[in-house]
Amino acid sequence: MAKSPELEHPKKALGWAARDPSGVLSPFKFSRRETGEKDVTFRVLYCGICHSDLHMVKNEWGMSTYPLVPGHEIVGEVTEVGSKVEKVKVGDKVGVGCVVGACHSCENCNNDLEVYCPQMILTYGNIYHDGTLTYGGYSDAMVANERYIVRFPENVPLDASAPLLCAGITVYSPLKYHGLAEPGKHIGVVGLGGLGHVAVKFAKAFGAKVTVISTSASKKDEALQHLGADSFLISRDQEQMQAAKNTLDGILDTVSAVHPLLPLIDLLQSNGKLVLLGAVEKPIELPVFPLLMGRKMVAGSATGGVKETQEMIDFAAKHNITADIEVISMEYVNKAMERLAKGDVRYRFVIDVGNTLAVTKP
Numbered sequence: 001m002a003k004s005p006e007l008e009h010p011k012k013a014l015g016w017a018a019r020d021p022s023g024v025l026s027p028f029k030f031s032r033r034e035t036g037e038k039d040v041t042f043r044v045l046y047c048g049i050c051h052s053d054l055h056m057v058k059n060e061w062g063m064s065t066y067p068l069v070p071g072h073e074i075v076g077e078v079t080e081v082g083s084k085v086e087k088v089k090v091g092d093k094v095g096v097g098c099v100v101g102a103c104h105s106c107e108n109c110n111n112d113l114e115v116y117c118p119q120m121i122l123t124y125g126n127i128y129h130d131g132t133l134t135y136g137g138y139s140d141a142m143v144a145n146e147r148y149i150v151r152f153p154e155n156v157p158l159d160a161s162a163p164l165l166c167a168g169i170t171v172y173s174p175l176k177y178h179g180l181a182e183p184g185k186h187i188g189v190v191g192l193g194g195l196g197h198v199a200v201k202f203a204k205a206f207g208a209k210v211t212v213i214s215t216s217a218s219k220k221d222e223a224l225q226h227l228g229a230d231s232f233l234i235s236r237d238q239e240q241m242q243a244a245k246n247t248l249d250g251i252l253d254t255v256s257a258v259h260p261l262l263p264l265i266d267l268l269q270s271n272g273k274l275v276l277l278g279a280v281e282k283p284i285e286l287p288v289f290p291l292l293m294g295r296k297m298v299a300g301s302a303t304g305g306v307k308e309t310q311e312m313i314d315f316a317a318k319h320n321i322t323a324d325i326e327v328i329s330m331e332y333v334n335k336a337m338e339r340l341a342k343g344d345v346r347y348r349f350v351i352d353v354g355n356t357l358a359v360t361k362p
């Protein structure tokens with residue numbers, strides 16, 4: 001018989017887990033493995049709440065395994081390193097994103113794209129090499145192979161940098177890959193949430209012109225004045241959308257629910273690229289003619305490799321890019337999930353795990 005989560009490994013751990021698709025999280029005792037020779041163990045200080053965590057606790061993608069400890073925007077301080085670890089030392093500030101394992105021998109792994117490895121292991125809700133379930137960062141400690149560890153420069157605020165480990169790399173990687181991370185490009189960002197708001201910041205830092213496309217007029221002032229976008233389109237406003245046709249080189253679409261693609265494809269110039277980032281569980285209708293007429297492209301992209309994540313963190317540090325966050329206590333997590341489902345967050349919840357988890361009673 002399989003051991004209980006509390007006994008399967010030698011190190012005691014405390015997290016918050018969802019037990020079923022209601023998604024309600026509550027304290028959960030489990031365990032973490034010993035620090036292996038290539039492993040880094042760290043005390044979790046902060047963990048961002050990604051919309052994927054919400055999809056997962058509610059089993060919206062039909063792939064959740066319970067108990068489910070979410071969290072893949074995890075930052076903390078190294079407490080122990082294995083004998084063969086070269087990347088970091090005790091006391092360093094580090095993080096882990098969406099992936100904690102892969103085969104390390106396929107073409108994707110050889111190209112530092114572990115996330116596209118067919119044997120990729122997600123940070124939570126997947127089976128690790130040792131046969132046990134992976135648990136994420138809504139927990140007091142984390143252990144990961146050093147390949148998946150990202151280093152943070154000393155001067156960056158860890159709470160506001162945590163969301164970069166998923167939201168940041170998810171927008172940075174396609175901007176780079178599709179040749180959109182260049183001065184003079186005109187980028188559209190659809191959905192001004194966790195991913196969308198950092199997309200604006202990265203695109204601006206690359207020197208692009210940025211148009212935010214949103215259903216909510218209430219975000220206009222913030223997008224333009226606070227986030228530095230150049231223009232703002234309300235997607236329901238036919239006149240505005242018509243006037244902006246054929247103007248964008250690329251669009252990052254971060255919307256988390258089914259929505260029409262045609263108005264977005266129409267905004268693209270010839271050879272423009274619409275990159276879908278929102279992990280929408282149902283199929284989206286794809287009109288073909290508007291793609292043919294203009295040689296336009298629709299693509300998808302999933303976070304990014306660990307090497308590129310490090311590059312993104314270093315770029316963010318240099319350009320002072322962090323997420324706009326609302327720091328919450330662990331106890332507030334269920335309320336935060338409810339608010340996230342309604343789009344009521346500017347723009348990312350980050351759990352102060354280090355100061356608030358220990359006081360919760362399992």
Ligand SMILES: NC(=O)c1ccc[n+]([C@@H]2O[C@H](COP(=O)([O-])OP(=O)(O)OC[C@H]3O[C@@H](n4cnc5c(N)ncnc54)[C@H](O)[C@@H]3O)[C@@H](O)[C@H]2O)c1
Nearest residue numbers: 051052191192193194195255256257277278279302303343
């Ligand atoms: N591709 C990846 O690797 C990757 C990585 C992280 C997150 N995601 C996915 O990206 C999506 C966004 O994540 P997030 O953390 O930024 O979420 P978020 O909730 O912070 O932001 C989503 C935005 O979409 C808007 N939105 C929701 N429904 C809409 C609709 N029907 N029409 C128009 N706008 C709508 C919301 O108002 C919000 O601004 C989620 O589906 C998440 O799972 C994908």
Ligand SMILES: [Zn+2]
Nearest residue numbers: 050052166167
């Ligand atoms: Zn995420």
